[in-house]
Amino acid sequence: MTAMRIESDAFGAIEIPADRYWGAQTQRALGVFEIGEERFPACLIHAFGLQKMAAARANLRCGALDAAKAAPIIEAATELRGGRFDDHFPLTVWQTGSGTQTNMNANEVIANRANELLGQPLGTKSPVHPNDHVNASQSSNDSFPTVMHIATVLEITQRLRPALQLLQDRLRERSEAFADVLKVARTHLMDAVPMTLGQSFDAFARQIGHGIDRIDATLARLHLLAQGGTAAGTGLNAPRGFDAAFCQELSALCGADFAPNPSKFEGMASHDALVEVSGALNVLATSLVKMANDVRLLGSGPRCGLGELRIPDDGLTSSIMPGKRNPSIAEVVVQAALQAMGNHVTITMAGASGNFELNVAKPLIIQNLLQSIRVLADASRVFAERLVKGIEPDRARLASNVDNALLAVTALNPVLGYDRVAGITRAALAQGITPRAAAIALDLLSGDEYDRLVDPAAMAGHA
CATH class of the missing domain: 1.10.275.10 (Fumarase/aspartase (N-terminal domain))
Structure with missing residues (x-):
């Protein structure tokens, strides 16, 4: 007992x-x-x-x-x-x-x-x-929002931001490694013009970079603290100068530059700064879903899908299909991002739930915000180290796709005009031949002329 x-x-x-x-x-x-x-x-x-x-x-x-x-x-x-x-x-x-x-x-x-x-x-x-x-010299009404800001700042700076920087670095490494690897761009899920695989990963890296910038832009308002407002924002029962002394002591303890909120009423009655952070996380989550889905689709197969990327083996498999390999890391990144998106809806509604001098959904806001930070940080780190770092292109598959890319003939528009180039793509598609062969068969260009005018590397900006 x-x-x-x-x-x-x-x-x-x-x-x-x-x-x-x-x-x-x-x-x-x-x-x-x-x-x-x-x-x-x-x-x-x-x-x-x-x-x-x-x-x-x-x-x-x-x-x-x-x-x-x-x-x-x-x-x-x-x-x-x-x-x-x-x-x-x-x-x-x-x-x-x-x-x-x-x-x-x-x-x-x-x-x-x-x-x-x-x-x-x-x-x-x-x-x-x-x-x-x-x-x-405190009240729950000013202490809890202060703790909300402290925890958020520390989790962003010590957990989320390093994970995002790692992911951006890994994406940049892949972009540089794949700078000369040609592929076919896809718009509307359909074949488009040639580009490089490096350009795809550069776009991913830039998305993460913008995400870091958005999160950093929220920190100034997070460093403003409600402490010293006590019960309603007036500072009742707190000695004069307590708020400034508190922020000086806190800053010395954790190495961050905290300052008193000049309006304790704003810091206690509303939590717009935390909703703002969640909004930045929501954009980051959107970016992660996009790139994780792109990676898993480009790596689909290995024989009956797009198969342009080789996804590193995570050691996991199917419970029924022996040896089956799935893009598990990409899938968990998507799930983590979707959770953060859902949290943002909750945080937005909770942020709007203040009445007069006090927001009364503080626990709900910080619970969801800290979960979003944690899962996005962890997912970004795992994505960087267990998937992005080990991605390799299937160069043979990519080269074959580029050779058969119908829309590479877009480069011929200035020479032949839109209608005749459209005839090349129709013939190539109908006869199951390359656009080069179709152009020759239609007696529009010689093989040498086609090769000179339709240069996928030049079209991708890498002549």
Whole structure:
């Protein structure tokens, strides 16, 4: 049987598992919000550690906490940031729209650990109190959105952006490696004019580059923090200068240049900055779907599909067809991107769900946003290293396709005119011969003239 301890709050006494660091408010919330199983990712909990560390340091500077209380709070919050208490955050994302219960969960864990460091048993709330001291100069209404911004900035800069840079680098490598590999372009899914495989991969690399630029463009607004607004944006119960001191301490802790939002009301009542980030992720997801689908279609086969690319073997196969190889990596990239697209719809609607001075869908916004960042980052990294890096062209298949490309004769338009060139393509298609043979058979050009005028490398811009 689990050993229990008794804690009390404004509503009376409540039993809590003796080895858990959370307190009465978290325990009560467990009995109220019995919805779902989705929990915040560890990165959000660690961001709370950073936020509480910076708050304690700022409170010490502003005279709202003495050193005897600030020191153990900072030490406990440091441990929270480092992941020691990940298992002590049992609540799901389905809670009050301000994120109050998770903020209180952090306050209680830190207070209990701080008191333990001071030689007191869990549950005493003395000398460090979760509300009076850990939550000093704060409200859930300004702390939770601050943590949302901290976690988003760190996940973008430390996880997503490196993964996207890796993918862009791998795509550029393939573009350079395939610079002289001719292929037939396709428009409307049908054969078009010659181009190079390198040009296709250059387009992919540029899509990712634009995606990086779009995400980077959102960071300035993410670095503006609501901390210091307390309950409604006015800063009630926070000492003068707390917001600036907080941002200075936080910036020193995590190496990012955070600053107070000049309008705490905007930072608490709306989350347009987070919706904006999600919009940039939505564009990135669109790019990933396009290129992953192109790669898997170009690699389809190996004998009865397009077969222009050789997809690296991932070691997986069919449960019934021996030796079958599928473009599994491309498929999972598409699924991750589709999830991010769906998340963006949810984030957009949740972002619009503020009333007056408070948005009340904060947990939903950050849960979906952090998932989008995580799956797009991981998918991009896996795509880069396990698929793009190992792609090779089937040069024989590509060369055969170029030789038989009907629309290469587009280069003859200035010489023969549109109608006579159309006659060449009709004859070649009807008789099952190359357009070169058709041009000769129609007595429009000699073989040497055709070869001089219809040069696929020159048409692709690589004479």
